[in-house]
Amino acid sequence: MICGSRVTMSIYPGSNMIAPMGLARSESLKAMLFGGWPVSMTSIAFIVVWSWFAMPIFFPA
Numbered sequence: 467m468i469c470g471s472r473v474t475m476s477i478y479p480g481s482n483m484i485a486p487m488g489l490a491r492s493e494s495l496k497a498m499l500f501g502g503w504p505v506s507m508t509s510i511a512f513i514v515v516w517s518w519f520a521m522p523i524f525f526p527a
Contacts, residue, residue, distance in 0.1 A: 477506045 483498055492498075 477503060 477499075479495055479499065483495075483502070487493075487495065487498060
C-alpha cells in the first residue's frame with residue numbers, strides 16, 4: 467500500500483516536490499522531474515513483478 471500510494475509522487479509536480487525545492491532554493495523543476503520519472507518507473511516495475519511472482523507464494527490460491 468505504501469509503495470503504491472507513493473509512486474505517483476515523483477511523476478508530476480506537487481507540494482511534496484515543490485516544498486523541498488523551496489527549502490533548497492532550487493529552481494530546476496525539470497531536473498527534479500527527470501530524476502523522479504526513473505524512480506517511479508522502477509517502483510511500478512517492482513510492484514508488477516511482486517504481484518506476479520511473490521504474491522502467489524504468500525497467498526496461495
